[in-house]
Amino acid sequence: MGTGPRAPRRPRRRRRAGRAPLELLRFDTPQRLSPAVADLYRAWYTDRGLPADRLLAESFLLLDPWQA
DSSP states (O other): OOOSTTTTHHHHHHHHTTSOOOOOOOOSSGGGGHHHHHHHHHHHHHHTTOOOOOOOOOOOOOOOTTTO
């Protein structure tokens, strides 16, 4: 979708066309979204009967694909 002032236009057009619901969530920093994402994953896991009390720890690293 991209970023910038024009970015939300495409989802709004899709919503008006009846193709997809649209909800905009705005956060001042990416870290503020973490608790909401954790709650979302917990709900998904619970709905599927999976254990929801596990810890998912991710790390962003740029690796050389030949070394990984």
